[in-house]
Every structure is written in structure tokens, then in C-alpha cells.
Amino acid sequence: MEVVVVETPEEAARVVADAYTALLRRTPAAVLGLATGSTPLPVYRELARRHREEGLSFSAARAFLLDEYVGLPPGHPERYREFIRAELERHVDFAPGAIVGPGDLDAAPLDAGPAYERAIRDAGGIDLQILGIGSDGHLAFNMPMSSLASRTRVKTLTTRTRQDNARFFAGDIEQVPTHCLTQGLATILDSRHAVMLGFGRGKAQAVREAVEGPLSSRWPASVLQLHPHATVVVDEDAAGQLAFADYYRSTYAGKPVGQGL
Structure with a gap:
């Protein structure tokens, strides 16, 4: 696991966008894993800028979403598929149908997980998976105590999660779905490169436990310790509880030129 400590989310966006740029120029038909929420937004905005100003193309790429609500109709503004459409797809040149979410396969919810696993496998696997970490250490909708060996599946949303959302x-919890579809932790581990972002003091404990704590389902993001190519990119606030922060800074600063993430 490589840990990169930067000053701001905007600097993190440039670092991560460099990895996307290198991948897409090396492998135009790359398979991307996309997360939703506020954490990856700076990355998506930087990618859109590079497409607009520097010609970065997604035209041959494919993408899979991490998760989706169950029960929201197509086009609902709170579907994660709509989030990606608004924040990334509309601003770059993905081909029609190139982005797929776990709720897009016309399968019953209990069948959608295995179908999604097959779709990812048939696409050749995910080359670069972007992730955000929750303040409780969750990845996607893999909340604390989720199985470290889990695969894409239906999950019941807790009352706390529904209240938060x-x-x-x-502000109406009754409108929040009670179930979701989410990639599992083992599914995430199958990606060739996993990049986890964390910003702000509210993420500091979760980042510390994920990076330097024991492997534990209490902190689902700690599963990335098992990933052969995991990168954690955090700002100074999120790195505030890391015991080895100076080590991470020095090793990143000393990387060979052109090595990338």
C-alpha cells in the first residue's frame, strides 16, 4: 500500500487524474471503477478539464459503478447512475452504454449481484477503481462488520445510514430506500489498481485504522492492506493521525521520475 499525503483535495485530484491519464493513453479501452459522493468530485472535475483542454479521451473505455440504491426508478435524481451522468459522463466522451451500474442489468435485486460480477469479469476486470472512505471506515456500502470476502450483493441499509442520507x-427518511446493491470487498480487491481518497479531519481515524491498524471487518477499508496495488491519497487533515506520515511523505517524494502511482 502506498500512502500519498498532499495539501488539498485539488492537489489529490491532479495526482489521481495523472494515473487515469497514463492508463487511458496506455490502454484506451481500459475498464474504470467509479465511486459516487463528494470525495471523488475533484478528480472528476479535473478529468473533465483534461478532456476539454488537453484531449483526454474516454471514447474506448468502459466503467462500472460501485453501488446503487434498490427501488429508485431510472432517472431518479438520487440514483448514483444519475450522479455519474451529471458529474462525469456529460463532460467527457464515453460511448453510449459504456457506463454500467449494478442496478442496470434488468435483473431482480437478488440476482443482480452475481450478474454484475459476471459483467465485470466479462469486461476483463477493473483496471483502476476509485474509492472514498467513510468516517466509519466503510467502502461503497460495505459498512462495518461486512465480510472481507464479500461479493456484489443486496445490502440492507441501517437506520443510521438512511438518516444520514x-x-x-x-430530509424525509421515508423516501430513502431500505436496500442497496454494492460491490463487495473481495470484488474491490480484484481491481488491478485501487485508489482510495480521504479528505478532512473527520476521516482521520478511519484513514489511520485502514492504513496502520489491524485487518478487521470493523474497519472495512483495512481490506486494502491485502491489495497488491493500493494507493491511498489523503490531505493533511485526513493524515493527521497517521504515525508514519513523515515516512509516507519521504518515500513518495523520492519515487523515481515517471513511476506514477
Whole structure:
């Protein structure tokens, strides 16, 4: 696991966008894993800028989403597929149908997980998976105590999670779905390169436990310790509890020129 400590989320976006740029120029038909939420937004905005100003192309690439609500109709503004459409797809040149979410396969919820696993496998696997870490250490909808060997599946949303997400549904918890589809932790481990982002003091404990703590389902993001090519990119606030922060800074600063993430 490589840990990169930067000053701001905007600097993190440039670092991660460099990895996307190198991958897409090396492998135009790369398979990308896309996360939703506020954490990856600076990366998506930087990628859109590079497409607009520097010609970075996604035209041959494919992408898979990490998760999706169950029960929201197509086009609902709170579907994660709509988030990606608004924040990334509309601003770059993905081909029609190139982006797929776990709720897009016309399968019943209990069948959608295995179908999604097959779709990812048939596409050749995910080359670069972007992730955000929750303040409780969750990845996607793999909440604390999720199996470290889990695969894409239906999950029941806890009351706390639904309360937290009610702000996106006019404050009404009754409008928040009770279930979701999410890639599992083992699915995430199958990606060739996993990049986890964490910003702000509220993520500091989770980042510390994921990077320097024991492997534990209490902190699902700690599963990335098992990944053969995992990169954690955090700002100074999120790195505030890391015991080896100076080591991470020095090793990143000393990387060979052109090595990338």
C-alpha cells in the first residue's frame, strides 16, 4: 500500500487524474471503477478539464459503478447512475452504454449481484477503481462488520445510514430506500489498481485504522492492506493521525521520475 499525503483535495485530484491519464493513453479501452459522493468530485472535475483542454479521451473505455440504491426508478435524481451522468459522463466522451451500474442489468435485486460480477469479469476486470472512505471506515456500502470476502450483493441499509442520507431526499427518511446493491470487498480487491481518497479531519481515524491498524471487518477499508496495488491519497487533515506520515511523505517524494502511482 502506498500512502500519498498532499495539501488539498485539488492537489489529490491532479495526482489521481495523472494515473487515469497514463492508463487511458496506455490502454484506451481500459475498464474504470467509479465511486459516487463528494470525495471523488475533484478528480472528476479535473478529468473533465483534461478532456476539454488537453484531449483526454474516454471514447474506448468502459466503467462500472460501485453501488446503487434498490427501488429508485431510472432517472431518479438520487440514483448514483444519475450522479455519474451529471458529474462525469456529460463532460467527457464515453460511448453510449459504456457506463454500467449494478442496478442496470434488468435483473431482480437478488440476482443482480452475481450478474454484475459476471459483467465485470466479462469486461476483463477493473483496471483502476476509485474509492472514498467513510468516517466509519466503510467502502461503497460495505459498512462495518461486512465480510472481507464479500461479493456484489443486496445490502440492507441501517437506520443510521438512511438518516444520514435523508438530506438528499428533502430530509424525509421515508423516501430513502431500505436496500442497496454494492460491490463487495473481495470484488474491490480484484481491481488491478485501487485508489482510495480521504479528505478532512473527520476521516482521520478511519484513514489511520485502514492504513496502520489491524485487518478487521470493523474497519472495512483495512481490506486494502491485502491489495497488491493500493494507493491511498489523503490531505493533511485526513493524515493527521497517521504515525508514519513523515515516512509516507519521504518515500513518495523520492519515487523515481515517471513511476506514477
